[in-house]
Amino acid sequence: xxxxxxxxxxxxxxxxxxxxxxxxxxxxxxxxxxxxxxxxxxxxxxxxxxxxxxxxxxxxxxxxxxxxxxxxxxxxxxxxxxxxxxxxxxxxxxxxxxxxxxxxxxxxxxxxxxxxxxxxxxxxxxxxxxxxxxxxxxxxxxxxxxxxxxxxxxxxxxxxxxxxxxxxxxxxxxxxxxxxxxxxxxxxxxxxxxxxxxxxxxxxxxxxxxxxxxxxxxxxxxxxxxxxxxxxxxxxxxxxxxxxxxxxxxxx
Amino acid sequence: xxxxxxxxxxxxxxxxxxxxxxxxxxxxxxxxxxxxxxxxxxxxxxxxxxxxxxxxxxxxxxxxxxxxxxxxxxxxxxxxxxxxxxxxxxxxxxxxxxxxxxxxxxxxxxxxxxxxxxxxxxxxxxxxxxxxxxxxxxxxxxxxxxxxxxxxxxxxxxxxxxxxxxxxxxxxxxxxxxxxxxxxxxxxxxxxxxxxxxxxxxxxxxxxxxxxxxxxxxxxxxxxxxxxxxxxxxxxxxxxxxxxxxxxxxxxxxxxxxxxxxxxxxxxxxxxxxxxxxxxxxxxxxxxxxxxxxxxxxxxxxxxxxxxxxxxxxxxxx
Numbered sequence: 001x002x003x004x005x006x007x008x009x010x011x012x013x014x015x016x017x018x019x020x021x022x023x024x025x026x027x028x029x030x031x032x033x034x035x036x037x038x039x040x041x042x043x044x045x046x047x048x049x050x051x052x053x054x055x056x057x058x059x060x061x062x063x064x065x066x067x068x069x070x071x072x073x074x075x076x077x078x079x080x081x082x083x084x085x086x087x088x089x090x091x092x093x094x095x096x097x098x099x100x101x102x103x104x105x106x107x108x109x110x111x112x113x114x115x116x117x118x119x120x121x122x123x124x125x126x127x128x129x130x131x132x133x134x135x136x137x138x139x140x141x142x143x144x145x146x147x148x149x150x151x152x153x154x155x156x157x158x159x160x161x162x163x164x165x166x167x168x169x170x171x172x173x174x175x176x177x178x179x180x181x182x183x184x185x186x187x188x189x190x191x192x193x194x195x196x197x198x199x200x201x202x203x204x205x206x207x208x209x210x211x212x213x214x215x216x217x218x219x220x221x222x223x224x225x226x227x228x229x230x231x232x233x234x235x236x237x238x239x240x241x242x243x244x245x246x247x248x249x250x251x252x
Numbered sequence: 253x254x255x256x257x258x259x260x261x262x263x264x265x266x267x268x269x270x271x272x273x274x275x276x277x278x279x280x281x282x283x284x285x286x287x288x289x290x291x292x293x294x295x296x297x298x299x300x301x302x303x304x305x306x307x308x309x310x311x312x313x314x315x316x317x318x319x320x321x322x323x324x325x326x327x328x329x330x331x332x333x334x335x336x337x338x339x340x341x342x343x344x345x346x347x348x349x350x351x352x353x354x355x356x357x358x359x360x361x362x363x364x365x366x367x368x369x370x371x372x373x374x375x376x377x378x379x380x381x382x383x384x385x386x387x388x389x390x391x392x393x394x395x396x397x398x399x400x401x402x403x404x405x406x407x408x409x410x411x412x413x414x415x416x417x418x419x420x421x422x423x424x425x426x427x428x429x430x431x432x433x434x435x436x437x438x439x440x441x442x443x444x445x446x447x448x449x450x451x452x453x454x455x456x457x458x459x460x461x462x463x464x465x466x467x468x469x470x471x472x473x474x475x476x477x478x479x480x481x482x483x484x485x486x487x488x489x490x491x492x493x494x495x496x497x498x499x500x501x502x503x504x505x506x507x508x509x510x511x512x513x514x515x516x517x518x519x520x521x522x523x524x525x526x527x528x529x530x531x532x533x534x535x536x537x538x539x540x541x542x543x544x545x546x547x548x549x550x551x552x553x554x555x556x557x558x559x560x561x562x563x564x565x566x567x568x569x570x
Contacts, residue, residue, distance in 0.1 A: 033490075168469055
């Protein structure tokens with residue numbers, strides 16, 4: 001079997017997730033040995049778009065141009081990976097769905113008439129997504145691990161454990177117990193609890209765990225003195241567009 | 253091994269320092285953790301250490317071996333001579349259970365290498381350190397090289413091993429009476445009522461505990477006896493054939509813990525996972541090995557974000 005033909009693309013976003021790939025400096029040459037990078041417009045001048053075995057798609061859909069790129073690439077790709085929080089959940093840029101258009105429209109859209117916006121959405125709203133590498137930004141080692149699993153012909157697994165698991169492995173003291181509104185218990189791990197280890201509470205960039213106990217979690221935050229609106233805003237920040245039913249019910 | 257020896261309080265530092273350079277004791281940082289100390293003044297003995305000593309011996313992440321194209325290379329290095337001072341009775345018994353699992357029952361070379369050059373110096377609790385302690389209900393035993401009884405102006409030392417006896421003898425400490433069994437159990441620590449927990453499996457109150465559970469694994473991580481772990485392989489990208497196998501702490505509170513082939517999870521429900529932890533600690537381990545696995549330190553309660561007190565839950569069960 002020849003090298004897999006892969007591509008890296010970016011839609012609306014900060015390109016930080018594509019940078020996370022490149023930050024694997026020590027392994028870049030190994031990546032090139034294993035994979036045939038046909039397209040990577042962020043860093044390559046010449047890009048061949050004929051067909052792909054694997055594409056990492058960064059960014060969310062926020063403009064007609066995004067929809068066009070996404071559907072065009074999807075049609076040529078066997079396996080599509082949502083790379084990072086924007087592609088996975090819409091992330092913070094999609095938060096504009098939850099505020100009034102008149103609050104932001106005059107700031108940009110009335111000045112730059114050539115910019116057209118569409119409803120901001122995670123890419124899964126428009127095309128089939130095969131795998132998700134979540135996080136804002138995604139963990140660079142997790143990207144590598146994913147590539148190894150693909151190269152070995154395995155089925156990569158999504159980390160369903162809450163952030164707390166890695167947080168405890170790092171020996172951290174629990175921020176929730178100290179009264180901070182840490183979202184570790186309801187957020188998917190895989191990030192090595194990097195924020196909490198640095199003393200900053202989890203904001204949930206990797207999205208819901210799938211095993212979250214929202215009722216108990218929200219009750220706990222309320223007991224710690226947080227108002228419902230605050231909790232709601234925090235939970236919608238990254239996961240607003242991919243809220244599980246159980247979360248929605250608790251936020252009513 | 254019930255002899256007591258007297259050590260003046262102001263001689264404690266010299267006594268410890270004379271034994272070796274690596275003395276560890278509970279120190280208040282962001283939490284109370286065991287750390288290397290240069291003077292016993294750094295130690296915080298006012299409360300139970302938030303983090304037990306478990307991770308010094310059974311480490312959070314441990315490389316089991318490296319593999320290169322079919323060949324396996326194991327690198328196991330013995331930890332240096334270390335003394336842990338300030339261990340409470342619960343934590344000493346926890347080390348006992350871990351020794352049993354990792355040394356006696358199964359010969360785990362990784363644990364043994366970390367554990368074997370270690371001396372355990374206890375610090376006796378006269379009474380419960382906090383309202384969640386229940387070591388007195390757990391039928392603990394003596395398991396120390398030396399136990400220290402703090403009498404303010406002086407300490408009474410009880411050697412519990414040959415090495416402990418040798419140290420006390422070499423320090424020429426004076427005999428000061430005999431340790432009575434009733435003085436080994438901290439007061440006010442028997443709050444778990446005696447009952448046959450194996451008959452309570454269908455009790456509806458378990459649901460109440462599970463309703464509060466965030467499945468965050470704080471309880472199992474900070475439990476000094478929990479030893480469940482998972483094993484992972486990671487290959488190098490350069491050849492996909494060489495790499496390393498590591499083990500990492502895991503937790504029965506997670507769905508992924510019982511995920512098997514075909515994505516089947518056999519303890520899907522939170523209440524089943526919650527119950528399994530308590531039953532392993534208080535029933536299954538005892539059925540197999542004759543002692544409670546739980547040592548009653550209460551960390552799984554004090555460090556639970558929602559403070560699920562399974563002891564009072566069991567007390568309420570009929």
